[in-house]
Amino acid sequence: MNENIAMNDEEYSDYVEQKAKKSPIAKNIFWAFLVGGLICMIGQLIADICMFFSISKEDSSTISTIILIFLGAFLTAINVYSRLGKVAGAGSTVPITGFSNSIVAPAIEFKMEGYILGLGSNMFKVAGPVLVYGITSSVIIGFIYWLIKLFM
Amino acid sequence: MKVGKQTIRLENTPKILDTCSIVGPKEFAGPLSSYFDLHVDDVFVGEKSFEKGESHMLNSCINHLLSKNGFSTQDIDYIFAGDLLNQCISSGYCIRDFNIPFFGLYGACSTFCESLTLASLLVDGGFAKKVVAATSSHFCSAERQFRMPLEHGNQMSPTGQCTVTASGCAVVVPGTVKGNSPKVTYVTPGKIVDMGIKDMTNMGGAMAPAAFDTILTHFKDTGRNPNYYDKIITGDLGLLGADILVDLFSKQGIDISSKHEDCGCIIYDNEAQDTHSGGSGCGCIASVFSGYFFEQLKTKKLNKVLLVATGALMSPVSSMQGESIPSIAHAVAIENEV
Amino acid sequence: MDIFLEYLKVFITGGLICTVGQILIDKTKLTPARILVLFVTLGAIFTAIGIYEPLVQFGNAGAKVPISGFGYSLAKGVMKEVDEIGFIGIFTGGVKATSAGIAAAVVFGYLASLFAKPTIK
Incomplete structure (x- = not known):
């Protein structure tokens, strides 16, 4: 609040909202769709190549994940992924390569504070919550599933 | 005094x-x-x-x-x-x-x-x-x-x-030192203004009311008006903040649009350099004033400027704790002897 | 023609999941980190209630590569393990199914950061 401005906080917030330039949502969605779709297609291609060499479906899927994670890390290290992310937004954040990017990015930066407390402890600064909530939900789901099986 | x-x-x-x-x-x-x-x-x-x-x-x-x-x-x-x-x-x-x-x-x-x-x-x-x-x-x-x-x-x-x-x-x-350097005539330290903006990616919107409050107070205290100054220079409001500042003044019936310049808006070529709403940071007004505007004061292209640096006093901790962005602006009147 | 159709399905499924993320970023001011958490949790829940599996059948990598696919693997893994070894499976199943991805992320992340230097965009 300010005595010189004839607006309360809520009115000011709406006023700023209305003045602010909006995100170019159509353009953002186009790129997110395109890049996200393409990354998934690369994943499918790697899995298909593995299966062509008669590797089991499950292993092929795992190999595909590992290679995508490698690519995400590699592209981050050569300063390409951050540029991709600027254009693609969620298209490069949501795929597993983005998960890899969110691990490598802080690791590179916190290397300056040393390898243990810098790099080591900050590696999961951004991606940590994904593991925390992912693994916690899997345990909860497992428990409920176990309970259901117990009574049925 | x-x-x-x-x-x-x-x-x-x-x-x-x-x-x-x-x-x-x-x-x-x-x-x-x-x-x-x-x-x-x-x-x-x-x-x-x-x-x-x-x-x-x-x-x-x-x-x-x-x-x-x-x-x-x-x-x-x-x-x-x-x-x-x-x-x-x-x-x-x-x-x-x-x-x-x-x-x-x-x-x-x-x-x-x-x-x-x-x-x-x-x-x-x-x-x-x-x-x-x-x-x-x-x-x-x-x-x-x-x-x-x-x-x-x-x-x-x-x-x-x-x-x-x-x-x-x-x-x-001190003013007694010889030479025709510009003088500091008035200073208006600002008070904290917080209009409840929480978005850390919208600092211009959070800081504009603080700039407005300090500049308006400066005018009231000194009896001056925008016409007195050749330029009113704000620090890093960016395109959005600068727009809001001019608009807040026009709501008071004061037109500063021809006098106002924002360092954050002019330091980059916002379109070509992809800097969105402009520049920010303490170095913004410091370098633009020291480089660009001081040169013009020295050569008397400008004779009276009001320099207003704006700051957003939040931290990532306060932001994660759900606090809004408290903002501040300090004004310094710098004038050539004419 | 079949293979073309398969890849089109992958593209559309993956693209649409990312589009949902993009809309959330632009419209709700949710930060990317929150979106990832939301996706992985929803992926796990949808798998548990049987909605995600048909999506994987349809879009294959298109549903597996987005981070919601990580939730899918976690939930699928834990249910499989509970079927096979019972109570202990609650704790081992999820991480076991995704262990390759987690280990790869840690190791490649570590190695990549050793050689990289940050720059401005």
């Missing part, structure tokens, strides 16, 4: 003898490149970390200011400096090498006017003969403290601003 609610009139009108600016590669590629004294090509400034680089940059800036005026570090009585980093480490480690008594300041992006105000007051009171006011900011060190790691692939909001990699400093001397 205090006049009105917040303003102080400097009876002995200390002079800003000289200034110096240094910018990073992106700022040097911008439209104002020819006005800066120094620039660095590497964001690390030859150091091992961004923080050390920022310190080094500020050090070069102050050293150049002293050497081009033929001063040694012993000539300087006190130094006021600050930056954006926790515990003001850029300033602290930079001034470690100087052996000059030091006051560390934190006013976020408003630090330049804060240090200039205090330096002027110290000189005006006759407590010192030469006082340096300096600030710096660095895109990479600020980004990692306030936002995401640099290599993380994300999109900046259209209201977001790009922290300027730059330092600026000025040396303030």
Whole structure:
């Protein structure tokens, strides 16, 4: 609040909202769709190549994940992924390569504070919550599933 | 002497003898490149970390200011400096090498006017003969403290601003010193204004009311109006903040649109350099004033300016705890003798 | 022609999941980190209630590569393990199924960061 401005906080917030330039949502969605779709297609291609060499479906899927994670890390290290992310937004954040990017990015930066407390402890600064909530939900789901099986 | 609610009139009108600016590669590629004294090509400034680089940059800036005026570090009585980093480490480690008594300041992006105000007051009171006011900011060190790691692939909001990699400093001397340097006539320290904006990617929107409050108070206290000044220079409101500031004044029936200029809007070519709403950071107004506007004051293209640095006083911690952004603005009136 | 159709399905499924993320970023001011958490949790829940499996059957990598696919693997893994070894499976199943991805992320992340230097965009 300010005595010189004839607006309360809520009115000011709406006023700023209305003045602010909006995100170019159509353009953002186009790129997110395109890049996200393409990354998934690369994943499918790697899995298909593995299966062509008669590797089991499950292993092929795992190999595909590992290679995508490698690519995400590699592209981050050569300063390409951050540029991709600027254009693609969620298209490069949501795929597993983005998960890899969110691990490598802080690791590179916190290397300056040393390898243990810098790099080591900050590696999961951004991606940590994904593991925390992912693994916690899997345990909860497992428990409920176990309970259901117990009574049925 | 205090006049009105917040303003102080400097009876002995200390002079800003000289200034110096240094910018990073992106700022040097911008439209104002020819006005800066120094620039660095590497964001690390030859150091091992961004923080050390920022310190080094500020050090070069102050050293150049002293050497081009033929001063040694012993000539300087006190130094006021600050930056954006926790515990003001850029300033602290930079001034470690100087052996000059030091006051560390934190006013976020408003630090330049804060240090200039205090330096002027110290000189005006006759407590010192030469006082340096300096600030710096660095895109990479600020980004990692306030936002995401640099290599993380994300999109900046259209209201977001790009922290300027730059330092600026000025040396303030008593009004009795010969030479036709511009004088500091009034200072209006601002109070904190918080209109409840919580979005850390919209600093312009959060800081505009603080700038408005300080400038309006300055006019009321001094009896001046926008026509008195050749330019009203704000620090880093960016395109959105500048738009809001002009609009808030027009709601009061005061037109400042022809006088107002924002350093954040002019330091980059926003379209070509993809800086969204413009530049921000303490180095923004420090380098643009020290480089671009001070030159015009010296050559009398401008004679009366009101320099208003704006700052957003939040931290990532307060932001995660759901707090809004408290903002501040300090105004310094700088005039040539005519 | 079949293979073309398969890849088109992958492209559309993956693209649409990312589009949902993009709309959330632009419209709700949710930060990317929150979106990832939301996706992985929803992926796990949808798998548990049987909605995600048909999506994987349809889009294959298009549903597996987005981070919601990580939630899918976690939930699928834990249910399989509970079927096979019972109570202990609650704790071992999820991480076991995704262990390759987690280990790869840690190791490649570590190695990549050793050689990289941050720059401005």
